[in-house]
Amino acid sequence: xxxxxxxxxxxxxxxxxxxxxxxxxxxxxxxxxxxxxxxxxxxxxxxxxxxxxxxxxxxxxxxxxxxxxxxxxxxxxxxxxxxxxxxxxxxxxxxxxxxxxxxxxxxxxxxxxxxxxxxxxxxxxxxxxxxxxxxxxxxxxxxxxxxxxxxxxxxxxxxxxxxxxxxxxxxxxxxxxxxxxxxxxxxxxxxxxxxxxxxxxxxxxxxxxxxxxxxxxxxxxxxxxxxxxxxxxxxxxxxxxxxxxxxxxxxxxxxxxxxxxxxxxxxxxxxxxxxxxxxxxxxxxxxxxxxxxxxxxxxxxxxxxxxxxxxxxxxxxxxxxxxxxxxxxxxxxxxxxxxxxxxxxxxxxxxxxxxxxxxxxxxxxxxxxxxxxxxxxxxxxxxxxxxxxxxxxxxxxxxxxxxxx
Numbered sequence: 001x002x003x004x005x006x007x008x009x010x011x012x013x014x015x016x017x018x019x020x021x022x023x024x025x026x027x028x029x030x031x032x033x034x035x036x037x038x039x040x041x042x043x044x045x046x047x048x049x050x051x052x053x054x055x056x057x058x059x060x061x062x063x064x065x066x067x068x069x070x071x072x073x074x075x076x077x078x079x080x081x082x083x084x085x086x087x088x089x090x091x092x093x094x095x096x097x098x099x100x101x102x103x104x105x106x107x108x109x110x111x112x113x114x115x116x117x118x119x120x121x122x123x124x125x126x127x128x129x130x131x132x133x134x135x136x137x138x139x140x141x142x143x144x145x146x147x148x149x150x151x152x153x154x155x156x157x158x159x160x161x162x163x164x165x166x167x168x169x170x171x172x173x174x175x176x177x178x179x180x181x182x183x184x185x186x187x188x189x190x191x192x193x194x195x196x197x198x199x200x201x202x203x204x205x206x207x208x209x210x211x212x213x214x215x216x217x218x219x220x221x222x223x224x225x226x227x228x229x230x231x232x233x234x235x236x237x238x239x240x241x242x243x244x245x246x247x248x249x250x251x252x253x254x255x256x257x258x259x260x261x262x263x264x265x266x267x268x269x270x271x272x273x274x275x276x277x278x279x280x281x282x283x284x285x286x287x288x289x290x291x292x293x294x295x296x297x298x299x300x301x302x303x304x305x306x307x308x309x310x311x312x313x314x315x316x317x318x319x320x321x322x323x324x325x326x327x328x329x330x331x332x333x334x335x336x337x338x339x340x341x342x343x344x345x346x347x348x349x350x351x352x353x354x355x356x357x358x359x360x361x362x363x364x365x366x367x368x369x370x371x372x373x374x375x376x377x378x379x380x381x382x383x384x385x386x387x388x389x390x391x392x393x394x395x396x397x398x399x400x401x402x403x404x405x
Contacts, residue, residue, distance in 0.1 A: 038085065040109065041099035043070045046283065048352075049084065049092040049139065053077050058347040062316075063092055063139055064354070067203045070135045071104045086137060086154040087183050108134050111183045113159035119172050120164075125199075125211040126171040130187065132156065132206045140201055140210070140354075142319045149189040149199070151210065156185040171212040194402035196319035197295065198356040213355075216295050218400035220393060221267030226289040226297035228350055229256035229272065233279025239304035239366040246376055248302040248366060249277065254378070255300045255363065259385040266389070282349035289356070296323065296357040298388060299350045302366045302375060303340070309368035310338035311384075314360040316351035318344070322398060324359045327391030334383060336374060337364070361388060 045068045050060035060081070074082035077093055084092045115131030136155045143150065158179040165175060173190040180186055189212075197213040216223055231238035231249035238248025253274070260270040271292040273285040289297055303312070311331045313324040321344060328342050340362070351358050363384050364371035374380045 038073055038075045039101070040104045041072055041074055041082070042102040042104065043068050043072065043094075044098055044100055047094065047098040049094055049137075050081070051092065053081050053083075053093050056347070058349070060093065061345070061347055062352055064141070065201075065352070066137060067135065067201070067208075069203070070137050071102075071108050072099065072137060073109060074099070084137070087181060089181070090154065090184070092139075109155070111155050111157055112136070114153065114156050114177075114185050115160065117160050117163040117175065117177075117187070119169060119175055120166050121168045121170060122211070125213045126169050128172070128175070128187075128189065128210040128212070129204075130160070130208045130210075132208060135203050135206055135208075138201070138208060140199075142196055142199075142317065142354075144318050144321075147191040147194055147196075149191060149210070149212070151187040151189070151208075153185045153187070153208070155183055157183060158185045160185075160187075170214045194405065195322075195399040196357070198354055200355050215399065215403060218396040219267070220263060220389075220396070223263075223268045223296075223396075224271065224292065224294045225263055225268050225392070226271045226273065226292070226294035226356070227256045227259050227263075228285055228289075228297065228299035229253040229274055230299055230301040232274050232277055236279060239302050241366045241372050241376065242369055243372060244376055246366070246372075248304075251302055251363075251366075251375060251381070252300045253277065255381050255385050258382045259298065259300065259388055262382075262385055262389045263392075266393075285350060286353055290353075294356050296392070297350065297353075297359070298327075298392075299348070299358070299360045300385075301360060301362050302364060303362040304365055304367040307368065308340060309365045309371045310340035311364055312340035312343060312362045314343040314346035314348060314351060314362070315358070316344075316346055316348070317354065320351075320357045320359060323357050323392075323395045326394040326398065327359060327361060327388055330387040330391040330394065331361075331363075331384060334387060336370075340365075 043066055048065045049063040051063045054060055073085040077083040080096055081093045082096055084094050112133050118129045120127050136153050139152045141150050158177050160177050163175055173192045176188045178186040197215050199212045201210045229252040263270050271294055273288055274280050313328040315321055315324040325342055332339055348360050351360055364375040366372050
């Protein structure tokens with residue numbers, strides 16, 4: 001890793017040909033100066049990596065959350081971000097508020113060998129444990145075709161010569177390990193099911209542990225659904241009705257209760273993020289859902305902006321696309337409702353968790369007079385929430401069929 005820090009800083013110029021002696025001297029001086037700007041930090045709880053230093057109203061595009069207490073080599077990128085040096089050819093970005101300056105032994109940053117792997121059925125999930133001598137940064141993604149989970153461990157070399165896989169696994173078909181780069185070990189988890197019900201990743205000591213949830217019964221009966229009423233409290237009104245000046249926060253809460261009633265009537269258990277007009281941070285909402293072990297999450301909002309109108313659904317992770325699609329298709333069955341779209345890779349904070357499927361529903365535009373006239377009516381709100389309920393039911397039917405193939 002110490003060599004990596006200097007090497008990383010030279011990559012951009014290596015491919016430009018052989019430099020003159022003077023250029024070489026300048027390059028060496030620049031590399032030495034840049035290397036001095038590299039520092040070692042440790043991640044804090046809730047840390048995540050971004051794929052770029054870009055930004056918008058919802059923040060930079062998240063690559064994924066990572067555990068606390070992982071040493072990272074970083075250098076300044078922007079006022080708010082560090083560039084994270086993952087390998088000679090890979091880097092990411094992390095908010096400065098997500099790390100702490102912590103004394104780290106230099107050898108902790110060296111490339112290390114991976115250790116044994118254990119995959120077991122723990123009742124409600126399959127548990128993958130990857131042994132390491134020290135904590136290392138990682139990136140995890142799920143693929144739809146083929147159904148795989150890919151884990152990249154940076155600053156490591158494969159020495160996982162013992163990978164135990166028990167025969168009663170429900171989520172994991174098999175696991176393979178690849179050393180495609182000198183200091184990135186890649187674990188490919190081939191999955192048994194066509195659909196995904198979430199996973200978590202965290203360190204237990206120096207062991208990276210991934211828990212892949214088993215599918216629930218494909219029925220609303222017994223399903224635990226998180227329902228989020230967007231905004232809330234005196235400082236987060238949301239959008240305002242163009243003509244009525246009704247606040248989005250009150251419409252969201254009204255529809256959240258309607259959705260709760262409809263789901264519970266069919267046997268589901270519903271966890272509301274907020275049950276009254278109170279302010280709640282995104283972190284508080286996510287923690288409440290995680291503490292209640294929800295199976296999926298729907299966040300209810302109203303939209304606003306320009307002359308646009310219509311309904312739309314949003315997802316971050318590709319494995320949640322089908323849920324967003326089935327809900328949208330049902331909403332579009334309502335007379336007078338236009339389509340605003342199915343939006344992927346959406347950077348909304350409540351779409352980001354991987355522990356459960358999560359979809360944001362933007363019902364209608366309060367800034368459009370015709371949309372506003374519909375959405376302020378209680379009967380119409382209930383009709384939209386009935387269609388969300390039907391969308392969830394259709395998704396469960398899809399999962400049951402897909403997982404049998």
